[in-house]
Amino acid sequence: VVTARLTKACPINLRQRGFLRVAGCSENLKLLQLLIRNPKEELRELAIVFVDIVFDAVSHHHILRGLKQKEVDPHIIHLIKNMYKNNDTCIT
Numbered sequence: 001v002v003t004a005r006l007t008k009a010c011p012i013n014l015r016q017r018g019f020l021r022v023a024g025c026s027e028n029l030k031l032l033q034l035l036i037r038n039p040k041e042e043l044r045e046l047a048i049v050f051v052d053i054v055f056d057a058v059s060h061h062h063i064l065r066g067l068k069q070k071e072v073d074p075h076i077i078h079l080i081k082n083m084y085k086n087n088d089t090c091i092t
Helices: 002-009 026-041 060-069 074-084
Strands: none
Touching: 002 074, 060 074
């Protein structure tokens, strides 16, 4: 529900796969293979850059402010704000 409502205010890139009910990363991997194939067969140079903004790298304040600027429903903003409260991550 939250994703559906956020998508109206903040359109998601068609290549986005995280946090969505889609085929996962297999489609993006196939696309990457296709992009690599031609230069490899023709012995041409190829440079690929992956840019991933780590969610924790963006301040929660900025995310909430951006949602307000996009006029996202205040109830949804409140739900997202509550998800940040007392939230810890442990990587083992």
